[in-house]
Amino acid sequence: MNRIASRRGRVLGLALAGVSFLSVAAASAGEISVWVWDKAFNGDTMREAGAIYSADHPDVTFNVDDTASQDDIRAKLQTQLLAGSTEGLPDIVLIQDDVAQKYLQSFPGAFEPLSDSIDMSLFAQYKVAAATLDGKSYSVPFDSGVTGLFYRSDYLQEAGFTADDLKDITWDRLIEIGTEVKAKIGKPLLDLDLNDTGVIRMMMQSAGEWYFNADGSLHITDNAALKKALETYAKFYQNDLVKPVSGWAEYTGAFTSGEVAVVPVGVWITATIKANADQSGKWGVAPIPRLDMEGAVNASNQGGSSWFVLSSSDNKEETIDFLKTVWAGNDDFYQDILIKRGAVGSLLSARNGEAFKASDEFFGGAPVWQDFSTWLSQVPSVDYGTFTAEVDAAVQAQLPSIIEGGDIDAALQAISDQAQQQMQ
């Protein structure tokens, strides 16, 4: 019995020793902490920006935490702001543009307005608009999700099309081209995931529309752009131009392994496409097609995120000065992250730099970055509102019936009803 008792004593001792190890790591003064979600992309980019600033300001150091996913960051931020506890929150947090309004409106006072200290006219206006509330802008725009139509130039050439045939066309024209390509070389036009509304959203934004009216109410049943987008989406399927995929891995797998002819997507996909060096010279980028309606342009956006400063930051002054000096003022830095990370920033003046003018052999020697930054300045601003995710879910629920040729007006009504319910 003594033996048992001593063993138990040891276990208890160990347990107590474990508890006493528990430590609190406090952020030291002069350290700017940042939450990002992708090590290679926004993590390394931010680290590089930090290094540039630290070189001139040796007393300021950076702590970039890239260990959480975007969903994780949202869960943490939301819980803490709801709990009203700012302890341990970073100085800067990266937030995707289409949820920015949700945070700004749900947690007034949690984020620091930046438009007083940083000139927002330096950035692409649609990015600034996404984080503007009551006349104040709360973010320094980071990567742009400006869209392009990536295409396999070898496939299109084989089917008898040139790069010019894809310039500034409508989606309907793309469907005609896709039908011919399919007939001649047997490849489907594009791959689509029914659980992803990305293409529909970029079509809608190219016409300057979104799911909401200016007052935040739903803009669905009378949304001509959304209706047209859904019709176009259905046409892809009805003309048998789609390779259906499920999930991100399959989605990227289909076009990186040459199974489809085109990919309409945000510029951030470039790194994924270029990772396949054996396909060099076989790709091109055209402007995104537009909807065949008044006000629609050949430029849109998909994704993209911005830097937000938390009001609870202990280093507000340094943090804002850092964002102003590097992110809103250093064109060379933008050249660097474009070359190293494939990150297309939103600072308009950066496009005059060398890296943006360079041509890319992978895309047949075209000046793709220059093209992207031209389209960047043309992206229509829309108000992403606070319930984009809810409406997205409602749209997804209707897609299966839409591609089967279901009535679009009925689908719009159903989307509106479901979204309305979710928003209450």
Next chain:
Amino acid sequence: MTFAMIRRGLVYILLSLAAFVSIFPFYWMVVGATNTSAEIIKGKSSLGDALWLNATAFFTQVDAVRIFWNSGVIAVVATVLTLAVSSLAGYGFEMFRSRIRERLFGFLLLLLSIPFAAMMVPLFVMFSQAKLVNTFTAVILPTVASIFIIFYFRQATKAFPRELRDAAKIDGLKEWQIFLYVYLPVMRSTYAAATIIVFMANWNNYLWPLVVLQTAENKTITLILSGLTAAYTPDYGMILFGTVLATLPTLFIFFLLQRRFVEGMLGAVK
């Protein structure tokens, strides 16, 4: 062919199917850890030669020693404390009669139905006021009084021979001595099973550690794995390698206690 044989054949087919369904994800994980991301996406389901590559990538990107230490300390301390507190409670609920006992126990069971997400924000406020945010204590404390484990021990205690307690009392043992020297050894099998359940729950715990642990050096392996999957171009081979590593401790505990489990059963019969 007799009816019995057909029935047996059907049972085997069904069981094989069930075995396949439960083993396949595990197989996929192990095989994936030896393939490159590109091979995984293409659906390659045979062993590859990228194990070393994935391991290097994982250990370069993740401070593995630190992260596994964090997970380990949290899971072990939480398991020890949970077993201590919750088994005492289960013992108490069964051994001592009181007028409000059943009502109190019913109330506890009712609490089981409150989803954790509903308690998260108030819990965070509490820990933030106690200045415990971003500590292991904050991760461990809310799990220690586990209603499920209390319930589990109370049920098991119903089978504990009361004569043993009476005999011990006559021998002059105090209540805490009865618990430590009589109850605990007899209930070894229950403790072993509870250890597996509690260790697994704590090792895999996600939502609360996610919210309450803030700095990278305090995070657990579950949080780190979740972060890795969210990159724009996820390295699936590396992630699956990490997943295999993260599964090992639970497997180890399981196999270790599976043996004890049987031993404990034999001990109880003696």
